[in-house]
Amino acid sequence: MINQFKTSAERSQSFENPKLATILALVITFVVLGAVAQAQESARVARLGMLIATSLSAEKNRIDAFLHGLRELGYIDGKNLAIERRYAEGNFDRLPDLGAELVRLKVAVIVTTGSTSTRAAKKVTTTIPIVMAQDNDPVGNGFVASLARPGGNITGLSSLAPDLSGKQLGLLKEIVPKLSRVAIFAQSTNPTYPQSLNEVKLAASAVGVTLQLLDILDPKDIENAFRAASKDHTEAFLALGSPIFVLQRKQFADLAVKHRLAGNT
Numbered sequence: 369m370i371n372q373f374k375t376s377a378e379r380s381q382s383f384e385n386p387k388l389a390t391i392l393a394l395v396i397t398f399v400v401l402g403a404v405a406q407a408q409e410s411a412r413v414a415r416l417g418m419l420i421a422t423s424l425s426a427e428k429n430r431i432d433a434f435l436h437g438l439r440e441l442g443y444i445d446g447k448n449l450a451i452e453r454r455y456a457e458g459n460f461d462r463l464p465d466l467g468a469e470l471v472r473l474k475v476a477v478i479v480t481t482g483s484t485s486t487r488a489a490k491k492v493t494t495t496i497p498i499v500m501a502q503d504n505d506p507v508g509n510g511f512v513a514s515l516a517r518p519g520g521n522i523t524g525l526s527s528l529a530p531d532l533s534g535k536q537l538g539l540l541k542e543i544v545p546k547l548s549r550v551a552i553f554a555q556s557t558n559p560t561y562p563q564s565l566n567e568v569k570l571a572a573s574a575v576g577v578t579l580q581l582l583d584i585l586d587p588k589d590i591e592n593a594f595r596a597a598s599k600d601h602t603e604a605f606l607a608l609g610s611p612i613f614v615l616q617r618k619q620f621a622d623l624a625v626k627h628r629l630a631g632n633t
Contacts, residue, residue, distance in 0.1 A: 414443070415450045417475035417496075419467050421484040421611045423457050430481065430501065456485070458587070458615050463488030471496065480524075483509050483559055484611050490522060500524030504560040504609055533564040533608060534571030540604050541575045544630050547604055551580045551597035551629070553590075555610040564608045587616050594623040604630040 420427055435445065443449040452473055454466035467488045470478055478498045480486040483505075489498045490511065502525050503511060512518035515526065541547050552568060554561055565581075572579050580602050582593040597605055607613050607620065624631045 413448055413450050415452065415473065415475045417470035417473065417478040418451060418453045418481075419463065419470060419478055419485040419489050420453065420455045420481050421458070421460055421463060422481070422615050423455055424453075426615050426617075427481060434479075434501075458612065460484055460488075460611070464491055467492040482611055482614075483511075486511055486522065486524075487559075494521055496521065498522045498524075502527045505563060508563060509559050532567075533606070534567035537568050537571040537577065537606055538575065540606060540630060541577065544604055547577060547630075549578045549580060549600070549602045549604075551582055551593070551600070551602040551605040552608065553582055553584055553593055553605055553613070554608040555585060555612055556583045557585065558608070558610050560609060568606065568608070584610070584612065587612060587619075590616055590619055591623060594627050594629070597629065598627040602629065607631065 424431070438445065438449065445451045452470055452475055454470060456462045456466060463485055467478070467485075470489075471493050475496065478489045478493070478496055479501060480489050480498060481501050483503050486498065486500050486503060487509070498521055500506065500511070500522065503509060504527055506512045506518075506522070506524070506526050507514060511522045512520065537550065540550060550572070552565070554565065569579065571577075580597060580600055582596055584590055584593050594605075605624070613620065620631070623629075
């Protein structure tokens with residue numbers, strides 16, 4: 369059943385617009401959901417699970433796109449579709465239990481919004497199809513065997529974020545031509561951290577920029593990181609992908625203005 373949409377997911381890697389990517393992920397999701405529903409005698413109302421590491425407010429734009437995509441496909445939450453949403457609110461330790469709840473509810477498909485929630489879903493089921501709305505490195509994270517032949521019960525979209533990290537630094541250099549020092553805000557426990565950091569280091573070497581590495585493991589570390597960057601006379605910052613950063617976007621923006629730092633998140 370999953371093989372029916374692997375090619376579509378594979379071709380979707382280049383989507384950089386999160387709304388377009390989410391809608392396309394929905395199309396893929398409901399190819400599976402439709403197939404599952406047809407096999408069920410009581411499939412008038414299909415049940416879809418969503419496992420989200422962050423919060424409703426942090427994911428509002430993507431969820432709005434999600435619902436819009438559903439309507440275009442003829443699925444309306446509360447009518448012919450029941451959506452079971454589970455938010456960890458940044459407390460990632462809760463994700464396995466939330467994922468297990470969705471399994472007990474016998475949802476037809478689990479949609480995840482990032483590598484943290486995908487990993488939790490993978491731990492609780494090997495049979496329910498899991499569709500990633502986006503993932504930085506599905507092969508490196510161990511979610512699929514390869515992009516050409518994913519295998520298993522996981523498919524979806526790859527954002528190729530680690531490969532883009534170096535390009536983000538290049539954009540900062542274009543914005544600030546005299547840029548010489550950049551603070552790298554990162555969560556070292558994030559699975560994509562090593563690859564993203566390597567790409568940034570290569571780019572920094574190419575454009576003659578010195579990096580200041582600042583590890584952010586908890587939201588309370590963010591203000592200290594900005595303070596350390598400012599004290600070290602850093603001129604800009606680059607935030608490598610992390611669910612923590614998604615939840616704290618406003619704080620990043622406010623602190624960037626306060627410390628007069630150009631930035632890319």
